[in-house]
Amino acid sequence: MNNPTRGGFTSGRAAGLVVAVAERELVGGECAYWGCIPSKAMLRPVIAVADAGRVDGARQAVTGPLDVAGVFTRRDHYTANWDDTGQAERIIACLTMTFTASDRPA
């Protein structure tokens, strides 16, 4: 289950439907743990160093190679070390939200 799906089942519940959620791996899906987020987290330091290399004054300050361990630490931070507890809690909050008749789509 990917993040945007939350809007779908929140709307479903607001419409009065019964909504169930099943996830076999990590709540958040590919984007959060293997795709968009970790890949961009690893690309950012590469781009930052490349950008600095094009700027006089900054270029001279970048003297060494990328710190690979640091790049992976950044990736692990952005994937919450592949712990989906926070995402799962947000899903549960959506599922237990109370809706009134005025929340229903016309």
Ligand SMILES: Cc1cc2nc3c(=O)[nH]c(=O)nc-3n(C[C@H](O)[C@H](O)[C@H](O)COP(=O)(O)OP(=O)(O)OC[C@H]3O[C@@H](n4cnc5c(N)ncnc54)[C@H](O)[C@@H]3O)c2cc1C
């Ligand atoms: C390296 C990489 C970089 C990417 N970068 C970007 C980007 O920058 N921008 C972008 O828009 N897209 C990007 N993508 C694509 C993006 O990750 C996917 O398009 C998106 O995650 C698809 O979302 P989804 O909800 O359809 O599927 P998923 O995120 O795969 O969600 C499906 C979920 O269903 C669960 N599941 C599957 N079968 C079952 C079952 N039988 N029972 C219970 N649960 C099940 C899975 O565990 C998974 O959590 C990237 C992908 C990769 C690999």
